[in-house]
Amino acid sequence: MGTIARSHTLTPQLWKSLRGKHVSRQGPATEPLLFLTQGVFHTVDIEGSVKLRIIRELNSAEALIAVYVEDSDEVLSATVAVGDARLYATPQDIVHQDGGYYSVILKIISYPDAEVIADIYLWELPPIAAPQSVESDLALYLPxxxxxxxxxxxxxxxxxxTFRVSEDRQVSVNIRTVEGRSxxxxVTEPEAIRCAAPGDYCVASGSNELSVVYGITTHPELPSSPILKHMPLPDVPRSRHDLGK
Structure with missing residues (x-):
């Protein structure tokens, strides 16, 4: 059985055409890092939950997978076929393609004519500065x-x-949609964190860095005080050597 894996930038027209499509199960793979996405607990060599997985498409044939694990400075990495990387991509992953970072929004698997076809639909990451938007509670409820x-x-x-924190610890919670709405x-910082979920983004006060939220916890001495667990988006590795391998 052959495999075809493609990526697309999601547009309003594509979004409308995809609503009725059926998603099927994936076939087997051999590279363990293909199964490690945000939130998966890893126990070999490094033990901990995955904070972030980045898929960097090196060329039309190969992709570098980099997996970042909580409480570890070591990065797990492997070079795989681009088709496999797209086939096993999840909405928790970040993809680097054509010089830019994208998030995975949708993945559709189909099996026509004895082939596995994987289509992933990408969207550019949010900007550091807040876009013009309409004030609405929808931002608090819809990840x-x-x-x-x-x-x-x-x-x-x-x-x-995206959660953008101001100097006075107020947080602007912003959502963007495929139709171009914002x-x-x-709200206050505690209110914002209580609405947060893995896969959100945040920008600290005075920072020019975009961070990926991978969890929510509480202060050890103040169990009722929520804390965001987040990781700044790392520099793009060019090879496994760049990751210390």
Missing amino acids: KGSTFYVSPSEEDIVMDR YSKT
Whole structure:
């Protein structure tokens, strides 16, 4: 059985055409890092939960997978076929392609004519500065990947949600949609964190770095005080050597 794996930039037209498509199960793979995505607990060599997996497409044939594990400075990496990387990509992954970072929004698997076809749909990561937006509580309730109705006959999907912290610890929570809409709501930091979910993004006060949220915890001495677990987006490795391998 052959394999075809492709990537696409998600557009409103593509989003509408994909709503009725069926998603099937994936076939087997051999590279262990293909199975390690955000939240998976890793126990070989390094023990800990995966904070982030980045898939960097080196060329049309190969991709470098980099897996970052909580409480470890070591990065797990492997070079695999681009087709395998796309086949096993998940919405928790970040893809580096054509010089830019993208998040995976959707993946569709099909099996026509004895071939496995994997299509992943990508979206550019959010900017550091907040975009113009409409004030709405929707930003608090709808994480990345959520679908919602703008009207009784029109549906939209959230592409990303970003928490931007100000100097006075107020947080602007912003979502962007595939139809180009943007909604935001400013709340206190504890209120914002209680709404957060893995896969969100955050920008600290005065920072020019975009971080990926991979979990929520509490302060050991203040169990009722939520804390975001997040990781700044790393520099793009060019090879396994760049990762210390």
